[in-house]
Amino acid sequence: MVLLTRKIEFAASHLYNNPDFSPEENRRVFGKCNNPHGHGHNYTLEVTVAGEPDPVTGMVLDLKDLKEILEREVMQRMDHRFLNYEVPELAGKIPTCENIAHIIWNLLEPQIKQGKLHRVRLYETPDLFADCYRNGAGGAKLS
Amino acid sequence: MNAGTQRGEVKIELGRRYRFAASHRLHNPTLSEEDNTRLYGKCNNPYGHGHNYVLEVLVSGEVDPATGMIANLTDLDGFVERAVLDPFDHKSLNEDVAAFYDTVPTTENLCVEIFKRLKSFPKANLERVRIQETSNNSFEYAGDNPEGFER
Numbered sequence: 001m002v003l004l005t006r007k008i009e010f011a012a013s014h015l016y017n018n019p020d021f022s023p024e025e026n027r028r029v030f031g032k033c034n035n036p037h038g039h040g041h042n043y044t045l046e047v048t049v050a051g052e053p054d055p056v057t058g059m060v061l062d063l064k065d066l067k068e069i070l071e072r073e074v075m076q077r078m079d080h081r082f083l084n085y086e087v088p089e090l091a092g093k094i095p096t097c098e099n100i101a102h103i104i105w106n107l108l109e110p111q112i113k114q115g116k117l118h119r120v121r122l123y124e125t126p127d128l129f130a131d132c133y134r135n136g137a138g139g140a141k142l143s
Numbered sequence: 144m145n146a147g148t149q150r151g152e153v154k155i156e157l158g159r160r161y162r163f164a165a166s167h168r169l170h171n172p173t174l175s176e177e178d179n180t181r182l183y184g185k186c187n188n189p190y191g192h193g194h195n196y197v198l199e200v201l202v203s204g205e206v207d208p209a210t211g212m213i214a215n216l217t218d219l220d221g222f223v224e225r226a227v228l229d230p231f232d233h234k235s236l237n238e239d240v241a242a243f244y245d246t247v248p249t250t251e252n253l254c255v256e257i258f259k260r261l262k263s264f265p266k267a268n269l270e271r272v273r274i275q276e277t278s279n280n281s282f283e284y285a286g287d288n289p290e291g292f293e294r
Contacts, residue, residue, distance in 0.1 A: 096210075099211045102153065126160065127160040128159055128160075130156065132155050134152065135151035
């Protein structure tokens, strides 16, 4: 099995607020991320697909196809958007790195027709990221 | 297991990077001076040397629907600060960290020691740690987690 990874970057704003919490509790739990008008990040998304290289093309999947899927499913939805208000898949959810990575997994997995989606890694900053994969996907060592 | 068979639930891990600077010397007192020099090369120089270590900590768990989080970063950062960064940053690993009084502070052993210190984080499951000793060397340890390297 071979793993292929493509990276994209998008910029978006968000804020963390749970309407079931009091203002004080929101502030205590979410800190600065609760500031009412939101704030933004440059997100970096790494999408890894696992598969066997096609004997004719030598490719796990055509990178042009993956690029087009990422453009349609992620960039057009999230780039230069306010995630809380403009991404319906995140409605009612706190747009944490964990939740955004999970949403992106759900958007991408059915679109990958060659190979299998292996891992989605979303960096909110260079020091904070979330990984999403299917438990027991296996087949590859290390990250 | 082959991809496509018995694929399980979607799992999410939270990864966080920390930095600390420390010195060390690779030296095994049970070996001769010549053997130490041959084995560890420059890393055996008598007064030690230092690195800017990058520590990557990966934890897993349920995403709390109320917060959207596996673990609150404030909790994770505080735990890592107390367990690793405070005792290791700007220290000599050989002389300031008891675990390395009798154990060679290679980054392999550093991974094991840091994993032990972080394993008891109460808010999430520690999956693995990864340490970059330099931008060209990195090491990972997942304890006895059988799936820790399956990513």
